[in-house]
Amino acid sequence: MPASDSDAPARAPWWTKAVVYQVYPRSFADSDGDGVGDLGGIRSKLDYLADLGVDAVWLSPVYPSPQHDNGYDISDYQEIEPVFGSLAEFDLLLAEAHERGIKIVMDLVVNHTSDEHAWFQESRSSLTNPKRDWYWWRKPQADGSAPNGWGSAFSGPAWTLDDTTGEYYLHLFAKQQPDLNWENPEVRQAVYSMMNWWLDRGVDGFRMDVINFIAKRVELVDGPAAATGGGSPMGPQIHDFLQEMHREVFEGRRGEHLTVGEMPGVSTDDALLFTDPARHEVDMIFQFEHVGLDQGEHKFDVLPRNLPALKQSLSRWQDGLAATGWNSLYLNNHDQPRLVSRFGNDTTYRYESATLWALVLHLHRGTPYIYQGEEIGMTNVRFDFIHDYRDLESLNHYREAVEDFDLDPGTVLAGVQTMGRDNARTPMQWDASPQAGFTTGTPWLAVNPNSADINVAADLSTERSIFRFYQSLIELRHESEVVALGDFALLEPDHEALYAFTRTLGDETLLVVANASDAPLSGPLPADVSGAELVLANYPADPDAAAHPTETTLRPWEARLYRL
The missing domain is CATH 3.90.400.10 (Oligo-1,6-glucosidase; Domain 2)
Known part of the structure; x- marks a missing residue:
């Protein structure tokens, strides 16, 4: 729906004002002391999530699995992995979440199964x-x-x-994850039957893992190009599959369901087709352009942060989907490093940079996704030895790079320390007790050593609370039509430190100005803020700002939101 459409707020879907919280169950909270997070642990933290104000929880897979890829290799789609609990416990979680106004979104992994399925x-x-x-x-x-x-x-x-x-x-992923053949209609019907089974049980939607890969470029498998392959595996029949899924699963259902498709390698033109409401495919997608900008030849080849490139990428997606489609907004998840370590300063300015990126991201147009621990500024972990890591992708990369290509082990380990998925998967840091309050046992993956200082209890006890800042952002999205639906316009696209943009709906305009650097930033603001209301900021008020409304100094990692 175009943001400038005066009737848009009345017609807008619920998820335009919603915020989704991702739970990685293995690492969130352990209720039985076996060192692995579980459904009981999630249930015990529902009040915490309700206090934060989120509208939905996306659960990473909780199905039975041999755990070669931490649950993304599923051996039974209609059961619960015993280490997480049972279907009865899942039903309790669902009911108790709904009592608090929180929806539950399941991870749908149907490009592949486990080889034990x-x-x-x-x-x-x-x-x-x-x-x-x-x-x-x-x-x-x-x-x-x-x-x-x-x-x-x-x-x-x-x-x-x-x-x-x-x-x-x-198998586009691990050899224990064979790809399903969606060309076979029996496969599709089996998947739709399973999805309906979960929706009938009460779940509120699906995050669809690498869903664009369910359609293969058959000519690359069977045709003359088969000897070399190459290019994206996504085939053009993907739109037929998703439209059929909508007809077979969602059409005619009552309720407010959410469908978000994870889609590596897609363009804004692709996304317009996927998210156009009239086409009945998915509500929004996860794309990866912006989280690939600091990678060289491969994921673990780390490049310096390029702020102009990041701004321009996100802005292009804002513009590309403004008229018809919808964006999902994220800077970290279970597959990405911690945002405050990757994009900010996780030592001297951890609070400031964590809240800056929160403000910047949540003021874009789209549905924000918070990854567990993001709301308290959890950081990357730095294990000294490769055997301390658990992630299949990191371990395979290290082995291949060191053994097959004879690369320096220290250099390879540094790449894993910076970009490895275990950065996001260390246990949630609840308090300063042993194992960060995550478990009374030995955790499946070691707790970040900084948990004594960085944890929920510590954050909530300080005036500079990242959690409370996220609360304010979520409340703002719930209440403000311009945050949910306003037009986006990037300012100063080539500036190396300033991230600035406006959101406009009707007569109301919001301005975001953020100094994404360790140094003070002096100079004129990109808009006249004389007489403007300062809605939210991550620093105390600057006395100079009132005296010099058109020229000011933004302190290191300072972010401000004005209503002009």
């Missing part, structure tokens, strides 16, 4: 099994090599030869 066990058993065509099986090429040259996202080839039948199966 009953479907794959049948599929691999023989060439003639009825479920053989539920996965991507291909004969070796004449020389015995894989059907094409695609690589796995977790290092190594995307094809594995299965000894039982002598054919290769496709």
Whole structure:
């Protein structure tokens, strides 16, 4: 809906004013002392989430899994992994969340299953099994090599030869995560049946893992290009699949469901099609352009932060989806490093940079996603040895880089320390007690050593509370039509330190000015703020600002929100 449309607020979906909180269940709260977070732990923290003010919780996978990829390799779509609890406990979590006005969004992982899923066990058993065509099986090429040259996202080839039948199966991720063949209508109907089962149980929507990859470029698998592969695997039939999903699962249902598709490699033009309400595909997508700007040849090849590039990327997505589509807003999640370490200063200016990025992100147009611990400024962890890490992607990268390419182990470890997914997965830091109040046992992944100082209890006890700042931002989105739906306009796109933009709806304009640097920033503001209302800031009022309304100094990592 165009932001300038005067009737837009009345028609806008609920999620335009909503904020979603992502819970990574293994690391959130452990209720039984086994060192792994669980549903009971999440239930025990629902009042905390309600106090924060979030509208929905996205749960990373809680299904049965061999845990090769921490639950994103699912062996049963309609059960709960015993380490997390049971279906009965899930039902309690759902009911208690709903009592507090919090929706529950499930992670939907249907590009692939676990190789221990009953479907794959049948599929691999023989060439003639009825479920053989539920996965991507291909004969070796004449020389015995894989059907094409695609690589796995977790290092190594995307094809594995299965000894039982002598054919290769496709896995765009780990070899224990074989890809489902969505060309087969039986696969699609089985997935839709499962989704309906969860919605009938009361869940409020789905975050759809790498959902654009369910449609494969079949010509690259079977055609003349098969020897080299290359390019994105996403096929054009993705829109047909998502529209069919909407018809089979969501059409005619009452309730306020949320669908967000994780879609690596898509463009703004793609996203316009995916999120156009008239097309009935998904409500919004996760894209990765802005979190790839500090990466060189690969994820662990770390480049310096480029603020103009980051601003211009986010602004392009704001502009690209302004008229029709919708953005999801995030700077970290379970796959990304901690935002205050990646984009800010996690030592001297941890409070200031954490709140600056919160203000900047939440004042963009879209639905903000908070990742657990972000709201108290949790930082990256820095383990000294590779064996302290648990993430499959990091371990595979280290082994390949050191053993196969003979790279310096220290350099490779530094890349893992900066960009590895375990940075986001260390246990939630609740208090200064042993294991940060996460568990009474030994945690599955070591707690960040800084938990004695950085934790929920400590944050809530100080006047400079990051949590309270997030509360203010969430309340502002709930109350302000211009925050939810206003037009976005980037100011000073090439400035190396200043992040500034306006949001406008009707006669109301909000101005964000933020100094994303360790040094003071002096000079004229990009708009006249004389007589403007200072709505929110992460520093005490600057006495010079009132005396010199058109020229001021922004202190290191200072962020201000004005109503002009």
